[in-house]
Amino acid sequence: MPHDHHDHDHFHHEGMSPSGHPYRADNDEPLSYWQTMEIAVRELLIEKGHTTPAEIAAQIEAMDARSPANGAAVVARAWVDPAFKQRLLEDASAASREMGFDIGALHLIAVENSDDVHNVIVCTLCSCYPRNLLGLPPDWYKTRAYRSRTVKEPRKVLEEFGVSLPDSTQIRVHDSTADMRYIVLPARPEGTDGMSEQELAQLVTRDSMIGTGLPRTP
Amino acid sequence: MDKVRVKTMMPPGHVRAPAYLRGKxxxxxxxxxxxxxxxLLAYGHLDGPKQPLYRVRFTMAEIWGDAAERPTDTIDAEIYGHWLEPLDQG
Amino acid sequence: MPNVGGMSENTPFDGRRWHDMGGQPAGPVTPEEHDFALWEKRVDALQVLMSGKGHFTVDGLRRALEDMGEDAYEKYSYYERWIAAVNQNLIEAGLYTLEELGAKMDEVRKRGDTYGEAAGG
Incomplete structure (x- = not known):
């Protein structure tokens, strides 16, 4: 089993949250050693003047505001605006900031899918992810299975995500080993000619920007 | 295109050159x-010399040999300059 | 269990560390995910804020995570390992002492049996 154990069915929350994820036991869970440490570290840092409750709350709010919708807006813009797409492929950080997204010091590279090329992103050494644009990574991105196998058998891994690529498509795996973070610019689906930028953004899934999925089709 | 080889050394500690690419x-x-x-940064040495960083493209054939799923698929990884040896242009 | 971390008793250690997983055998990818709990978001925020203020680097965080070893990776969740690594770096940076941390953890534990009670909301 993967290390991320979150089987808390014996607590109060069951079913799915509005965002479609299982609930994670939170405040009603018996206090763990690590939670005790989190509270203690946080309070010591506040007492000693290294941070404030307001600063921590603001940071959580900023992180919560980052979601795959940000990346989807960037992709949709690139689909409708060739000049923007060019700027995105040249400097994805600058292009994201141009759209108003606060991505901090993130060094972002966009890699483009086409009929002949499919890109997929992994971090074999830890769990590097374009969090300042897409939000926090999904659990599976951090698992041993994804980190180990994507660089050796990407086609099998993609099939486990339901993505089958023709043999003629070249796969480019990107291992985020250092200071860059990556986002896949998926190919614009067929049959979307009349769609607005906002409608197109609805087709862009998180996984299509990691490379483990394809955009929805209308 | 500049051909490079990732060093084969295996020092202990915090290193960002993945083992599967060493010697490739x-x-x-x-x-x-x-x-x-x-x-250097991992051990608190913040003022050490910076390193040039490169994106290096490897073929699956080069990395996995006969075990490659599809030999012409590629892996791109970021490798710091002190982990790379230049190869003669061939 | 495949040979997952260079820790096998059958093959001599070649220097590849447990976290360096690229190309190692592993099982199927199960596309699981969860919404993050408040305490996890707080750990994330502390990491971003304290590294942002220069008390440690992301490299220092990763070094501590790697040094916790493979056993910790298998046993503890992502943010459990993160708070341990954040704490390790803050101790090294001298922001507080282990004695202060121990006393504070005792105090926190006495407040109640759940995270909500101990954190005061």
Whole structure:
């Protein structure tokens, strides 16, 4: 089993949250050693003047505001605006900031899918992810299975995500080993000619920007 | 294209050159500029010399040999300059 | 269990560390995910804020995570390992002492049996 154990069915929350994820036991869970440490570290840092409750709350709010919708807006813009797409492929950080997204010091590279090329992103050494644009990574991105196998058998891994690529498509795996973070610019689906930028953004899934999925089709 | 080989050394500690790429030959896909060396930063040495960082492209055939799923698929990884040896242009 | 971390008793250690997983055998990818709990978001925020203020680097965080070892990776969740690594770096940076941390953890534990009670909301 993967290390991320979150089987808390014996607590109060069951079913799915509005965002479609299982609930994670939170405040009603018996206090763990690590939670005790989190509270203690946080309070010591506040007492000693290294941070404030307001600063921590603001940071959580900023992180919560980052979601795959940000990346989807960037992709949709690139689909409708060739000049923007060019700027995105040249400097994805600058292009994201141009759209108003606060991505901090993130060094972002966009890699483009086409009929002949499919890109997929992994971090074999830890769990590097374009969090300042897409939000926090999904659990599976951090698992041993994804980190180990994507660089050796990407086609099998993609099939486990339901993505089958023709043999003629070249796969480019990107291992985020250092200071860059990556986002896949998926190919614009067929049959979307009349769609607005906002409608197109609805087709862009998180996984299509990691490379483990394809955009929805209308 | 500049051909480079990732060094084979296996020092202990915090290193960002993945083991599966050590000793493997690739081509520089792009130069990314200079960045802090994680092998110094990880141990609190913040003022050490920066390293040039490169994106290096490897073929699956080069990395996995006969075990490659599809030999012409590629892997791009970022490798710091002190982990790379230049190879003669061939 | 495949040979997952260079820790096998059958093959001599070649220097590849447990976290360096690229190309190692592993099982199927199960596309699981969860919404993050408040305490996890707080750990994330502390990491971003304290590294942002220069008390440690992301490399220092990763070094501590790697040094916790493979056993910790298998046993503890992502943010459990993160708070341990954040704490390790803050101790090294001298922001507080282990004695202060121990006393504070005792105090926190006495407040109640759940995270909500101990954190005061």
């Amino acid at each position: 030959t690739g081509v520089i896909e792009r130069r990314l500029g200079e960045f802090g060396n994680p092998e």
